[in-house]
Amino acid sequence: MAAEPPVSFADVREAAARLEGIVHRTPVLTSRTLNSLVGAEVFIKAENFQRIGAFKFRGAYNAIAQLPPDQLAKGVAAYSSGNHAQATALAARELGTGAVILMPEDAPRSKLEATAGYGAEIVTYDRYTQDRTALGHALAVDRGLALIPPYDHPHVIAGQGTAALELLEETGPLDALLVPVGGGGLIAGSATAATALHPGIRVIGVEPEAGDDTKRSLESGARVTIPVPRTIADGQALAAPGEITFAVNQRLVDSIALVSDAEIVAAMRFAFERLKIVLEPSGATPLAALLAGRVDNPPRRIGIIASGGNIDVDRFTSLVTG
Secondary structure, three states: OOOOOOOOHHHHHHHHHHHOOOOOOOOEEOOHHHHHHHOOEEEEEEHHHOHHHEOHHHHHHHHHOOOOHHHHHHOEEEEOOOHHHHHHHHHHHHOOOOEEEEEEOOOOHHHHHHHHHOOOEEEEEOOOOOOHHHHHHHHHHHHOOEEOOOOOOHHHHHHHHHHHHHHHHHHOOOOEEEEEOOOOHHHHHHHHHHHHHOOOOEEEEEEEHHHOHHHHHHHHOOOOOOOOOOOOOHHHOOOOOOHHHHHHHHHHOOEEEEEOHHHHHHHHHHHHHHHOOOOOHHHHHHHHHHHOOOOOOOOOEEEEEEOEOOOOHHHHHHHHHO
């Protein structure tokens, strides 16, 4: 008898009900220019307009909202390069508790400042020499906090899946869905929702070339660890996929496309000039894959989750004009 999946479509539906009126129902954008360039009808779920500027608020709130009252009163901990940090800080504040966030020393300044602005205490570490997972677990244990991981948690994954659920409710059936892949929470939740609604849909993850841990893992049939990648897509600079997320993605994800940093920058520039939106590098990777021809046999109707837009003006300007 097959084991029950760690996250079900019912979990995503329940998360959507829990998040109703809390998260923004972000817009779905289209562009005739983009459609013409890629030879398909493309629908972009603009999660850069989500609270905290990225999809991460969905999963963080869904997880924290389900904590027992006694644990909620003690507070939460998280580790993140930026977007999950902000999401956890804001969700904790909204639910009346405190948050302690472990963030890399080289996290973008805008993300550090925003996280502190939501009321969280920040503890920093060196992402290239220290294990953030071990540090995060130790921090939570030492202070009696509930650890809200950035992706490897069923409630976080279910919350992230509500982005794809909303997209498909608006667009109807799609032939393919392109999703950025870091730790794998967004694509695991998205794939859970998308394949339940439309069993024939192709779910395609997109990683930066330097951070191809999920692609390697899917090809080998087991989780692969790589050196921490150096890429402008800081939200995808991870060494290995999550254990829970990989179990989901191994069943539901069809393929992984890789994009270069230069292709990511080109997509950011296209989004700014043609779509009139700002995307951070990680949020632009699915669009980059389409524009650079990294998707094999692109189908007729394609959905994209543009996962976030948290980038300060100086960094954005230096990337797109460099």
